[in-house]
Amino acid sequence: MEHRVVITGMGIYSCLGENLNDVRDSLFQGKSGVIYDEIRKDFGFRSALTGMVKDPDLTQFLSRRQRIGMHQPAMYAYMATKEAVENAGLDIDFLEKTETGLIYGNDSTAGSVGETIDRIREKNDTTLVGSGAIFQNMNCTVNMNISTIFKLKGINFTLSAACASGSHSIGMGYLLIKQGLQERVICGGAQEINPTAMGSFDGLSVFSTKESTPTKASRPFDRDRDGLIPSGGAATVILESYESAIKRGVPILGELIGYGFSSNGDHLSNPNIDGQNRSLNMALKQANIDANKIDYINAHATSTPAGDSVEAEAIHRVFGGKVAVSSTKSMTGHECWMAGASEVVYSMLMMQNNFIAPNINFENPDDTSAKINIIAETKQQKINYFLSNSFGFGGTNSSLIIKKID
Amino acid sequence: MNRETIIETVKDFLSDEFEVDKSKIQPDANLQETLDLDSLDYVDLVVVIEENFGFKVTGEDFVSVSTFDDFYTLVEKKLAEK
Numbered sequence: 001m002e003h004r005v006v007i008t009g010m011g012i013y014s015c016l017g018e019n020l021n022d023v024r025d026s027l028f029q030g031k032s033g034v035i036y037d038e039i040r041k042d043f044g045f046r047s048a049l050t051g052m053v054k055d056p057d058l059t060q061f062l063s064r065r066q067r068i069g070m071h072q073p074a075m076y077a078y079m080a081t082k083e084a085v086e087n088a089g090l091d092i093d094f095l096e097k098t099e100t101g102l103i104y105g106n107d108s109t110a111g112s113v114g115e116t117i118d119r120i121r122e123k124n125d126t127t128l129v130g131s132g133a134i135f136q137n138m139n140c141t142v143n144m145n146i147s148t149i150f151k152l153k154g155i156n157f158t159l160s161a162a163c164a165s166g167s168h169s170i171g172m173g174y175l176l177i178k179q180g181l182q183e184r185v186i187c188g189g190a191q192e193i194n195p196t197a198m199g200s201f202d203g204l205s206v207f208s209t210k211e212s213t214p215t216k217a218s219r220p221f222d223r224d225r226d227g228l229i230p231s232g233g234a235a236t237v238i239l240e241s242y243e244s245a246i247k248r249g250v251p252i253l254g255e256l257i258g259y260g261f262s263s264n265g266d267h268l269s270n271p272n273i274d275g276q277n278r279s280l281n282m283a284l285k286q287a288n289i290d291a292n293k294i295d296y297i298n299a300h301a302t303s304t305p306a307g308d309s310v311e312a313e314a315i316h317r318v319f320g321g322k323v324a325v326s327s328t329k330s331m332t333g334h335e336c337w338m339a340g341a342s343e344v345v346y347s348m349l350m351m352q353n354n355f356i357a358p359n360i361n362f363e364n365p366d367d368t369s370a371k372i373n374i375i376a377e378t379k380q381q382k383i384n385y386f387l388s389n390s391f392g393f394g395g396t397n398s399s400l401i402i403k404k405i406d
Numbered sequence: 407m408n409r410e411t412i413i414e415t416v417k418d419f420l421s422d423e424f425e426v427d428k429s430k431i432q433p434d435a436n437l438q439e440t441l442d443l444d445s446l447d448y449v450d451l452v453v454v455i456e457e458n459f460g461f462k463v464t465g466e467d468f469v470s471v472s473t474f475d476d477f478y479t480l481v482e483k484k485l486a487e488k
Contacts, residue, residue: 064425065447128456131449 005177006405007253008245009088009238011080011188012345015051015231015332019083024349027357028378032215032331034229040202043195047207049217051231051333053193066149069135071112072192074145076234076338077104080188081146084236089250092151101154101182103172104142104236105165105189107337110197112136142190142234154182160337162392163300165189166235167340171259171398173239184240189341193232201230204269206304218334219361220301220327221308221369228302231333235342254348255403258287258387264395271307272395276314279397283387284318287401291319294401296356296386298347301327302334311389312368319372326359326375340390340398351383351404412481415458416474423454433475440474455481461488 012019015033016026026033033051040048056079058067070078085091090100116133120126135144140158147156155176159169166189173185201207208227210217219225245252260283264275284291297315301308308327315325328346329335335342350357355378362369362376383404390398407415421428424441431440443451448468456462461484471477 064423065444068446068450123456125462127449127462128453130453131446 001180002178003180004242005174005239005256006242006245007237007256007348007402008240008250009084009090010253010345010348011083011087011236012342013053013056013076013079014233014235014335014342015053018079020087020349023346024353026331027328027346027349028353028355030331030358030360030378032218032360033231034214034218034333036211036214040195043199045195045199045202046205047202047209047211047227049208049211049214049229050193050198051229051335053233062149068132069141070145071109071136071141072194072232073106073109073190073234074136074141076232077142077146077188077190077236078149080234080236081150081186084186084238085150088238089248090238096151096153099154099183100152101173101176101185102143102147102152102156103159103169103185103187104146105159105161105169105337105341106139106142107160107162107165108192108197109137109139109141111192111194114196146186152186155185161396161398162394163334163336164340164390164392164396164398165337166342167344167388167390167398167400168261168396170237170239170256170341170344170400171261174256174259177239177241183244184238186236187239187341188234188236189338190234191232191336191338198230208303216361218303218330220299220303220330220359221312221365221374222362223364223366225303225305225308228304228329229333231335232338233335233342234338235345237341237344252405254351255405256400257403258283258401260284260286260399262397264397266395269393271310271391273310273314273317275395275397276311276389276391277317279399280314280318283399283401289385289401294319294323294385294387295381295383296347296350297323297325298343298386298388299325299327300389300391302329309366309368311391312372316371321371322373324356324375324379324381325372326357328357330360330362340388343388343390344400344402347386347388348402351386351402354382355380356383407485409478409482412478416478416481419454419458423450431474434473437471437474437477459485461485
C-alpha cells in the first residue's frame with residue numbers, strides 16, 4: 001500500500017530571516033540578504049559578495065557536550081530543525097518514543113576541516129585538536145548532531161548531491177514514507193557560510209563581481225547577470241504520512257506528490273536541457289498531473305549566464321511560457337546544499353500566504369528568459385501546485401511538486 | 407607558579423570549558439563527577455591543560471587523580487618538571 005506524504009512542519013535559518021515569519025516578510029518585500037564581506041577580499045576572494053547569516057548562540061538551548069561537535073552546518077540545521085519540530089507539534093519526548101528518520105542534505109565541512117588542520121600544523125600533535133573536531137569535520141555532521149539531540153530512532157544518513165542535496169533529501173524522505181518504510185522523516189539542507197567553504201568555488205570565477213551594489217548583484221534570468229553569490233544557513237521540513245498527521249491531529253501544510261530526478265551523465269559543471277527535462281517530466285508523471293496544473297515554479301536559476309538560460313529553455317519546453325516563475329536566489333544568493341530545502345520552505349510560505357515572491361533585479365530578459373513568465377514584482381496569487389527545481393554539479397537534477405491541502 | 411595561583415587558574419579554565427559553577431570545584435570533590443567527564447571530555451581536558459600550562463598530560467598521569475586536590479598536585483609536579 002502506498003501512503004500519501006504530507007508536510008507538517010517547517011523551519012528556516014537564512015539570510016532572509018532566522019524564522020518562518022521573518023522570512024515570509026522578506027520574501028513578500030523582495031528583500032535581499034546579500035552583503036559585501038571585507039573578510040573575503042582579505043582572504044583572496046575574487047568577489048566578496050555573500051548572503052550572510054550569523055552563528056547562533058546555542059548555549060541557551062544545548063549543553064556543552066551537545067554543542068561541541070557542531071560547526072556551522074550543524075548549528076544552522078539545529079536552529080531550522082528546532083523551529084520545524086515545534087511547527088509540527090512535535091517534541092523530544094514524542095520523538096524518542098516513536099520512529100522518526102532524518103535525511104539531511106550537506107556537502108561540505110570545509111570551515112571546521114580548515115580549523116582542524118591549522119591546529120594540527122600549529123601544535124604538530126593530533127591529540128590537541130579536541131574531541132569535537134571529528135564530529136564537526138565528517139560530512140554527516142548534521143545527522144550525527146541532530147539525531148542525537150532530538151533522540152531520533154528512524155533512518156539516519158546524510159545526502160550529498162551538490163546543490164541538489166536539500167531537494168534530494170526531501171525526495172528520499174518522500175519515497176520512504178510513500179512505501180510505508182517510515183512514518184515520519186525530518187529532511188532538509190544545510191550550507192556553511194565561512195570563506196574557507198567558498199574559496200574554491202570563487203576560484204572558478206563564477207561569482208558576481210557587482211561588488212558596489214550587493215543587493216542588485218544576484219539577478220537570475222536578467223540579461224545583465226554576471227554570476228552567482230554564495231549564501232548559507234539551513235532549512236528543515238517534517239515529512240509525515242497522511243495517516244500519521246491525521247492521527248496526531250496536526251495541521252497539514254502541503255502534500256508532496258511528485259519527485260523527479262535524473263543525472264546528466266555529461267559534464268562536471270555545465271547544465272543540460274535533456275537532463276533537466278527528464279527530471280521535470282518524471283516529477284509530473286509521478287504527481288499524475290498535467291504541466292498546466294502547476295501555478296508556480298521556484299527555479300534553480302543561480303544568476304549564471306549559462307545555467308539560467310538552460311533552465312529557462314527546459315521550463316519552456318515542458319511548461320510553455322505561461323506558468324509563473326521566480327528564482328528566490330535573486331534575494332538569497334545561492335544557498336547550495338541547503339537550497340533545495342530552503343526553496344521548498346520559501347515556496348510553501350508563498351503557498352500559505354497566497355503570493356509569489358519576486359525574482360528581484362529582473363529588469364531585462366535575454367533571448368531564453370523572454371520565453372517564460374518571470375515574476376519580477378511580488379504578485380498576490382493563490383498557489384495550488386508548485387514545483388521546485390534543484391540542479392547540482394556533476395549533473396544531478398531534482399524536481400519536487402507540492403500540492404496545497406485546503 | 408604557586409599552588410594558590412594554580413588553583414585559581416584551574417578553577418577559571420575548568421569552569422569555563424566544562425560550564426560548571428566555580429563553587430563546585432572544591433579540593434576534596436571528585437574531578438570526574440564534578441565536571442561530568444566522559445571519555446571524550448578527557449580529550450578536551452588535555453587540550454585546556456596544554457593551553458593554560460603549556461604541558462601535555464597523558465592517561466597515565468590521571469591514574470593518580472581522583473580529587474581536584476590530586477589534580478593541583480599533578481599540575482605542580484608537571485610545572486616543576488618543565
